[in-house]
Amino acid sequence: MDLLSNLSIGFEAAFTMQNLIYCLIGCLLGTLIGVLPGLGPVATIAMLLPATYALPPIAALIMLAGIYYGSQYGGSTTAILLNIPGETSSVVTAIDGYQMARQGRGGVALFAAGVGSFFAGCVGILILAAFSAPLAEIAYKFGPAEYFSLMVLGLIGAVVLASGSLIKAIGMIILGLLMGTIGTDVNSGLARYTFDIPELSDGIGFVAVAMGLFGFAEIMTNLEKKGSEETFLNKVTTLIPSWIDIKRMSSSILRGTMVGSILGILPGGGAALASFGSYSIEKKISKYSHEFGKGAIEGVAGPEAANNAASQTSFIPLLTLGIPPNAVMALMLGAMTIHNIQPGPQVMVSDPSLFWGLIVSMWIGNIILILLNLPLIGIWVKLLKVPYRFMYPAILVFCCIGVYTVNNAIFDVYLTAGFGIIGYIFYKLGCEPAPLLLGFVLGPMMEEYFRRAMLFSRGDFTTFLTRPISLGLLIAAALLLVIVALPAVKKSREEVFVEE
Amino acid sequence: MGTTAQMGPGYFPFWLGALLSLIGLILTFSSISKKTNAEKIPKFDVKIVLWITGSILLYAVLLPTLGFIFAIFVLVFVSSSVSHEFGWKGTLVNATVLVIFTYLAFVVGLSLTFPLWPIFIH
Numbered sequence: 001m002d003l004l005s006n007l008s009i010g011f012e013a014a015f016t017m018q019n020l021i022y023c024l025i026g027c028l029l030g031t032l033i034g035v036l037p038g039l040g041p042v043a044t045i046a047m048l049l050p051a052t053y054a055l056p057p058i059a060a061l062i063m064l065a066g067i068y069y070g071s072q073y074g075g076s077t078t079a080i081l082l083n084i085p086g087e088t089s090s091v092v093t094a095i096d097g098y099q100m101a102r103q104g105r106g107g108v109a110l111f112a113a114g115v116g117s118f119f120a121g122c123v124g125i126l127i128l129a130a131f132s133a134p135l136a137e138i139a140y141k142f143g144p145a146e147y148f149s150l151m152v153l154g155l156i157g158a159v160v161l162a163s164g165s166l167i168k169a170i171g172m173i174i175l176g177l178l179m180g181t182i183g184t185d186v187n188s189g190l191a192r193y194t195f196d197i198p199e200l201s202d203g204i205g206f207v208a209v210a211m212g213l214f215g216f217a218e219i220m221t222n223l224e225k226k227g228s229e230e231t232f233l234n235k236v237t238t239l240i241p242s243w244i245d246i247k248r249m250s251s252s253i254l255r256g257t258m259v260g261s262i263l264g265i266l267p268g269g270g271a272a273l274a275s276f277g278s279y280s281i282e283k284k285i286s287k288y289s290h291e292f293g294k295g296a297i298e299g300v301a302g303p304e305a306a307n308n309a310a311s312q313t314s315f316i317p318l319l320t321l322g323i324p325p326n327a328v329m330a331l332m333l334g335a336m337t338i339h340n341i342q343p344g345p346q347v348m349v350s351d352p353s354l355f356w357g358l359i360v361s362m363w364i365g366n367i368i369l370i371l372l373n374l375p376l377i378g379i380w381v382k383l384l385k386v387p388y389r390f391m392y393p394a395i396l397v398f399c400c401i402g403v404y405t406v407n408n409a410i411f412d413v414y415l416t417a418g419f420g421i422i423g424y425i426f427y428k429l430g431c432e433p434a435p436l437l438l439g440f441v442l443g444p445m446m447e448e449y450f451r452r453a454m455l456f457s458r459g460d461f462t463t464f465l466t467r468p469i470s471l472g473l474l475i476a477a478a479l480l481l482v483i484v485a486l487p488a489v490k491k492s493r494e495e496v497f498v499e500e
Numbered sequence: 501m502g503t504t505a506q507m508g509p510g511y512f513p514f515w516l517g518a519l520l521s522l523i524g525l526i527l528t529f530s531s532i533s534k535k536t537n538a539e540k541i542p543k544f545d546v547k548i549v550l551w552i553t554g555s556i557l558l559y560a561v562l563l564p565t566l567g568f569i570f571a572i573f574v575l576v577f578v579s580s581s582v583s584h585e586f587g588w589k590g591t592l593v594n595a596t597v598l599v600i601f602t603y604l605a606f607v608v609g610l611s612l613t614f615p616l617w618p619i620f621i622h
Binding site: 051167170171175178185187188190193216219220223224387388389390393396397398401408413416417420424428429447454455 | 503508523524594
């Protein structure tokens with residue numbers, strides 16, 4: 001069994017004292033930011049990326065991954081107990097979870113969320129382990145034309161699944177791609193868009209863009225929402241669900257896991273989309289659909305399973321193809337490049353202990369999370385009482401220190417401040433920053449593959465259509481666009497995102 | 501620019517720019533067409549943006565000259581003052597805790613190099 005021997009490599013790599021500790025730190029940090037509203041995984045990972053410089057690559061990736069899936073666990077806790085979703089992916093959990101808590105069934109809701117997340121996480125990891133090797137095989141057959149088409153599909157997917165205006169999202173992607181071309185052109189050595197500023201000759205720092213657009217802009221928009229929030233904490237009584245609860249939640253967990261696993265792999269997908277998708281499915285097919293919104297356990301178990309499954313499977317495109325399906329994975333790609341790892345199919349071969357170690361660490365992380373989460377609920381809830389006026393300066397401090405340490409360059413701090421303002425304007429105008437970040441990360445790769453494909457075909461554009469895999473990918477991309485443009489889908493798509 | 505088979509550095513950015521202008525045109529026309537409902541541009545809170553961005557810029561200016569510890573104090577104080585719940589005492593405690601924590605985490609723990617104190621002390 002190949003898989004077993006691979007997993008044993010992974011266990012060996014993940015079960016070192018150092019990696020276990022970083023896995024624990026990542027999970028704790030993830031839970032923490034999951035609990036805190038107004039601080040998402042994208043901003044946190046961008047903030048901590050520079051701090052992972054000093055670590056060995058595997059420890060850094062284990063910790064950053066832990067932050068992502070840890071935040072999925074943490075987000076549900078406060079959604080259920082306080083009706084404060086810590087993450088967008090737990091917005092739907094709050095609907096029924098909080099109602100359950102008010103009925104004195106908060107413990108059962110937490111149990112359903114925890115068990116659902118754990119089960120889905122394990123399945124997601126198994127899928128990741130089982131499918132990455134064959135997928136990487138396919139990826140080896142990819143030429144530049146295939147890679148280019150794959151990126152087109154990825155970017156289109158990001159547009160389709162983004163909320164708000166389609167055309168604006170496409171514009172954001174192109175702007176991101178353009179920003180990616182800033183700096184010295186690798187082929188000719190000529191400077192592009194640098195305006196004779198020497199600091200720009202290496203391009204704009206990826207951390208500066210992410211931190212400004214997500215971190216700083218988030219703070220400014222949060223500060224606008226004045227007024228103190230009254231929080232009402234429900235007592236957690238029993239954690240043990242009744243037999244009927246178990247029966248009702250288990251099929252939801254299974255469905256949620258399936259939905260989440262699929263939506264996680266899709267370009268543009270990810271945890272938030274998975275939980276929305278799962279909630280609407282559960283609501284449609286449940287026998288108890290009249291209970292939804294009034295404390296249906298399916299509405300907690302399904303989405304929580306889905307978002308955790310998605311947060312695991314969204315690693316598949318990154319680790320096997322080197323293409324990030326969402327903004328968090330774009331940051332992970334940045335983390336890998338900082339540590340001189342070129343993501344793609346070759347990672348599995350050239351660095352198996354890193355690849356399988358990361359996968360096994362996710363499984364360990366899931367165990368840590370389910371063991372830690374329930375006993376620590378009291379602490380997390382207390383943390384929520386820290387007022388925002390103390391929190392946001394702290395976030396600013398970490399961002400400012402972090403962005404400086406990437407290159408020890410003050411210029412990057414100025415850049416980040418500028419992107420903060422841009423991010424704020426984008427938010428006001430209803431432009432999503434996530435597609436821009438994806439475009440920015442993929443930009444240089446996309447240009448390179450496009451150039452090579454054109455070089456091989458001597459400038460013949462039909463090369464994208466005559467190669468079967470490339471054609472298939474482009475057809476998939478076109479289909480996605482057509483589907484979203486259909487009036488019926490367009491309407492329901494708008495409805496789904498209104499609930500956000 | 502170069503040709504399609506032998507692309508120069510300007511090729512890719514040029515077509516991206518063309519695409520982006522096209523999207524800009526579509527957006528402009530669709531927004532002035534009669535079918536669209538008038539959308540209100542939400543109000544910008546200039547004060548918050550200025551104070552937060554200003555605090556970051558101050559940090560950037562002060563870090564190389566006055567050092568890490570001083571720059572962080574300024575950053576925390578300036579950014580906190582924009583909150584409608586601002587208080588001197590709380591901010592002072594917050595700033596002190598943050599300086600000590602970041603010093604321990606980044607300078608001691610991760611051994612990153614910062615200009616710690618103002619240059620004239622050295």
